Amino acid sequence: MWRVMVPDRLDTLPRHRRALIAAIDWTRLADPEARRLRELGFDEGVGVEVLHRASIGGGPIACRIGRMTVALRRAVAASIHVAPLAG
Amino acid sequence: MHAAPLVALVGNPNAGKSALFNALTGARQKVGNYPGVTVERHSGRMVLDDGRPIELVDLPGAYSLDPSSPDERVTRDVVTGRGGFERLPDALVVVVDAANLDNHLRFTLQLIALGVPVIVALNMIDLAERDGLVLDPAVLERELGVPVVSTVAVRRRGLDELRAKLSPLLGGHPVPAVDRVEENIVVLQRRARTIAAAATVSETPARRWAHWLDAVALHPVVGPLLLVAILFVMFQAVFSWAATPADMIDVAFGGLEGWVRETAPDGFWRSLVTDGLIAGVGAVIVFLPQILILFLFILVLEASGYMVRAAFLMDRLMATVGLSGRAFIPLLSSFACAVPGIMATRTIEDEKDRLTTILIAPLMTCSARWPVYTLIIGAMIPNIQVLPFVRLQGLVMFGLLVMGVAGAYVAALLLRRTVTKGASSGFMMEMPKYQWPRWQDIGIGLWTRAMIFLKRAGTIIAATTVVLWLLLSFPKPPPGSNISPVDYSIAGRIGNGIETVVAPIGFNRDIALALLPAMAAREVAVSAIGTVYAIDDAEGESGTRAISDRLRGRWSLPTALAFLMWFVFAPQCISTIAVTRRETNGWKWPAFMVGYLFVAAYVMAGATYWLAVAVGL
Numbered sequence: 001m002w003r004v005m006v007p008d009r010l011d012t013l014p015r016h017r018r019a020l021i022a023a024i025d026w027t028r029l030a031d032p033e034a035r036r037l038r039e040l041g042f043d044e045g046v047g048v049e050v051l052h053r054a055s056i057g058g059g060p061i062a063c064r065i066g067r068m069t070v071a072l073r074r075a076v077a078a079s080i081h082v083a084p085l086a087g
Numbered sequence: 088m089h090a091a092p093l094v095a096l097v098g099n100p101n102a103g104k105s106a107l108f109n110a111l112t113g114a115r116q117k118v119g120n121y122p123g124v125t126v127e128r129h130s131g132r133m134v135l136d137d138g139r140p141i142e143l144v145d146l147p148g149a150y151s152l153d154p155s156s157p158d159e160r161v162t163r164d165v166v167t168g169r170g171g172f173e174r175l176p177d178a179l180v181v182v183v184d185a186a187n188l189d190n191h192l193r194f195t196l197q198l199i200a201l202g203v204p205v206i207v208a209l210n211m212i213d214l215a216e217r218d219g220l221v222l223d224p225a226v227l228e229r230e231l232g233v234p235v236v237s238t239v240a241v242r243r244r245g246l247d248e249l250r251a252k253l254s255p256l257l258g259g260h261p262v263p264a265v266d267r268v269e270e271n272i273v274v275l276q277r278r279a280r281t282i283a284a285a286a287t288v289s290e291t292p293a294r295r296w297a298h299w300l301d302a303v304a305l306h307p308v309v310g311p312l313l314l315v316a317i318l319f320v321m322f323q324a325v326f327s328w329a330a331t332p333a334d335m336i337d338v339a340f341g342g343l344e345g346w347v348r349e350t351a352p353d354g355f356w357r358s359l360v361t362d363g364l365i366a367g368v369g370a371v372i373v374f375l376p377q378i379l380i381l382f383l384f385i386l387v388l389e390a391s392g393y394m395v396r397a398a399f400l401m402d403r404l405m406a407t408v409g410l411s412g413r414a415f416i417p418l419l420s421s422f423a424c425a426v427p428g429i430m431a432t433r434t435i436e437d438e439k440d441r442l443t444t445i446l447i448a449p450l451m452t453c454s455a456r457w458p459v460y461t462l463i464i465g466a467m468i469p470n471i472q473v474l475p476f477v478r479l480q481g482l483v484m485f486g487l488l489v490m491g492v493a494g495a496y497v498a499a500l501l502l503r504r505t506v507t508k509g510a511s512s513g514f515m516m517e518m519p520k521y522q523w524p525r526w527q528d529i530g531i532g533l534w535t536r537a538m539i540f541l542k543r544a545g546t547i548i549a550a551t552t553v554v555l556w557l558l559l560s561f562p563k564p565p566p567g568s569n570i571s572p573v574d575y576s577i578a579g580r581i582g583n584g585i586e587t588v589v590a591p592i593g594f595n596r597d598i599a600l601a602l603l604p605a606m607a608a609r610e611v612a613v614s615a616i617g618t619v620y621a622i623d624d625a626e627g628e629s630g631t632r633a634i635s636d637r638l639r640g641r642w643s644l645p646t647a648l649a650f651l652m653w654f655v656f657a658p659q660c661i662s663t664i665a666v667t668r669r670e671t672n673g674w675k676w677p678a679f680m681v682g683y684l685f686v687a688a689y690v691m692a693g694a695t696y697w698l699a700v701a702v703g704l
Contacts, residue, residue, distance in 0.1 A: 039150035052305040069518040
């Protein structure tokens with residue numbers, strides 16, 4: 001059985017740790033950013049996983065959402081709260 | 088009335104729309120522009136089984152009917168019958184990536200709700216199957232209420248069925264579109280997910296090999312090194328692969344010139360054709376191989392899916408000047424030509440970000456500069472070995488390239504703090520699947536670029552060269568006068584005027600003369616210098632080698648270096664100015680761009696000249 005752990009943020013989620021999006025803090029995002037995020041399928045309850053980080057430090061991250069790979073900046077990822085799934 | 092019904096291909100980015108478009112229309116397609124906007128309009132003809140011709144138009148990829156960039160706006164306007172630059176399509180072919188139904192079905196639901204007849208092409212079904220995804224198109228058809236056809240555009244699979252199912256949709260009167268449809272993306276997205284889940288028979292985790300590729304391509308250390316290596320190979324190839332075909336073109340034009348010289352009687356017309364037209368146009372067409380090789384790389388990088396990875400790697404660096412990784416793609420294209428580069432900025436959502444990218448795009452070393460650089464470096468810089476595998480000529484060439492990038496970096500930094508000030512824009516992009524580029528699609532892309540280039544050489548460049556030749560040839564000095572023909576001509580007098588302005592930065596009259604026609608296109612500078620010398624010395628041989636010999640006699644090294652530096656910055660390209668005007672809807676920004684770049688060119692060329700003189704070069 002999956003066990004849901006304490007909420008975490010997407011920017012700090014370890015690589016390849018599967019998680020569910022617990023909440024998205026839309027107020028922290030600019031309108032076009034929020035809309036594009038929705039269009040790319042970010043929504044509460046959707047599975048997400050960090051695949052790559054561009055560089056040590058502030059580069060963007062690439063994450064899997066649905067069957068897509070999406071690149072986004074850490075500041076945006078920081079507004080996505082996730083609940084890691086542990087086996 | 089239009090005879091043929093209009094069918095539009097719509098869908099998310101990366102759904103394989105263009106491949107399907109190419110598969111359905113083959114070579115019967117044309118690339119144009121939507122009136123009033125610079126978004127390219129790809130249209131073509133196809134014939135239904137009953138013999139009815141239809142016009143197919145490939146709309147820019149979009150995520151929803153709520154546009155966030157100029158090209159998405161075109162898609163929205165066409166499918167809703169707004170904008171007035173396109174008639175309402177009689178039917179829509181909605182292209183969805185079979186492996187990404189969750190996301191693509193949301194836009195499909197919006198499109199179906201418009202009321203225009205819709206057929207769904209469940210594209211790239213083979214890749215979905217390879218990823219372990221088994222879908223049931225019948226369920227999808229039932230849930231969506233529209234015909235669904237499985238297709239593999241790149242392998243021409245499912246096209247007959249698509250045509251057959253499209254046929255009955257056409258013939259009715261165009262349905263007036265519903266103006267607004269479901270606004271709430273989240274609601275639509277949830278419905279899309281439900282339908283996708285229902286249509287999925289079985290699924291296993293996706294694309295291991297792609298993850299492995301990305302683990303290398305996006306690695307924090309290996310990734311950037313790989314990108315630098317790819318760019319290095321690209322620029323290296325441009326010079327080494329192009330040498331042979333360029334020589335062949337040079338020989339062909341030389342032969343043509345010789346043939347005209349032998350067959351036509353000496354006089355005005357022969358001189359116009361040989362010294363003006365053939366020499367001028369030939370000097371430019373020689374660079375067609377280089378341009379095509381560069382575009383080949385860019386098209387392959389785009390088609391394979393790597394380009395977005397490059398943008399990902401570059402985002403950090405671009406962020407330091409207030410841009411995003413997305414700007415890297417148009418800037419890389421600008422190394423071939425700033426015009427398609429500036430047009431490619433339309434995918435940048437943030438207005439200030441886009442404007443900054445447009446303003447710095449002309450600083451990328453476009454292919455029109457190479458004729459100038461190659462000629463001057465070849466003539467003036469000794470080709471000595473400075474390091475193992477590194478020769479001085481190549482090093483200077485590379486230095487000029489770096490100078491342009493550094494100039495762009497500084498310009499972006501300054502612009503983002505002054506005229507294009509604004510909140511730092513974000514970076515959010517879908518990373519397309521890796522795939523082998525289809526050579527037919529690359530071929531079509533190269534063909535289009537070659538035609539644009541040749542048309543330019545045949546019109547703008549031919550015309551300026553001929554006009555310059557005329558201005559240089561008349562009036563003729565009186566017999567027995569010791570004034571050179573060039574000094575006596577109209578152009579010579581204009582050149583002497585310009586010379587007073589550019590003399591402080593080390594430019595001579597020949598350069599002053601070349602600068603004016605080079606406003607049309609930079610590469611004209613080469614043919615202009617050639618024409619000046621051909622007329623000055625009617626006895627001498629013509630061709631690139633002859634120009635080099637004369638340059639060595641007349642130019643000092645500081646002058647040559649200043650001239651090179653001038654071309655790093657100077658905005659000498661009518662096409663770039665025109666496309667900037669179109670993209671920014673007015674003269675304000677092109678005027679600003681021309682102004683700041685000329686000032687930079689003057690200052691940098693002057694600094695180079697005086698520095699070179701000071702160190703005794």
